[in-house]
Amino acid sequence: MSDFYIDPVMYTTRPSGEGRLQKEIRVYDLLEKLQIPFIRLDHDVTPTIEACHDIDKLLAINICKNLFLCNSQKTKFYLLLMPGDKKFKTAELGRQINSPRLSFAPAEYMEEHLDITPGSVSVLGLMNDRNNRVELLVDEDVLKEEYFGCHPCINTSSLKLKTSDLTDKILPFIHHTITAVKLQ
Incomplete structure (x- = not known):
């Protein structure tokens, strides 16, 4: 295990609002509204993909990179x-x-x-993209998995969600679509 703290308890409920940022609370509001079950782990800040490996082992998911990209003119934005x-x-x-x-x-x-x-960086951040300025790109291998992991817009918690809940409930509700890509 890494040298950062991971709360060993796996929660299936939202955290109390105490000490949580509004943007994180909005994620739980969305999941509740859409009746989407999740598993949550709380932990120290995870600034890199490598720091997430232990969390993903506990959640029994394959680690997923979330990259925020743009074109050279900074007029088109992508979440990969x-x-x-x-x-x-x-x-x-x-x-x-x-x-x-x-x-x-x-x-x-x-x-x-x-x-x-x-x-x-999290796919759930797209709930804040009300003007649809960010295009969602998802590698086809991520879409093949039953579950995926992401942050609730803050890197001190991680969530395990069904991929089908993302594609069939969350994205339609927040008016975003997926462009599937194939990366080697």
Whole structure:
């Protein structure tokens, strides 16, 4: 196990609002409204994908990278979900979505469009993208899994959700669609 703290209790309920940010509470409000079950683990800050490995073992899911990207003009924004064991190759993805010269988007755009900060990137941040400025890209291998993991817009908790709940309930409710990609 890593040297950061993971609460060994797996919760199936929202946390009390005490000490939680509003953006995290909004995630639990959404999950309750859509009647989506989840498993939650609380832990210290997980700033990197490597720090998430122990959490994913406890949740019995395959680790998933969440990358916030943009084109060179910073006019198109993308949220990419991909398996944690795959290497991200910008040229490969850029060819598939017809957007050359992709790069990681600056933090201010992440906060503006998704109300999240670096290290907390999550598909659930799309609930804050009311103007649909961010296109969701999901590697086909993620879509094949029964479950996936993500943060509730803050990197001190992790959630295990059914992939079908994301595709069939959450995304339609928040008016986002998936563009499936195939990364090597």
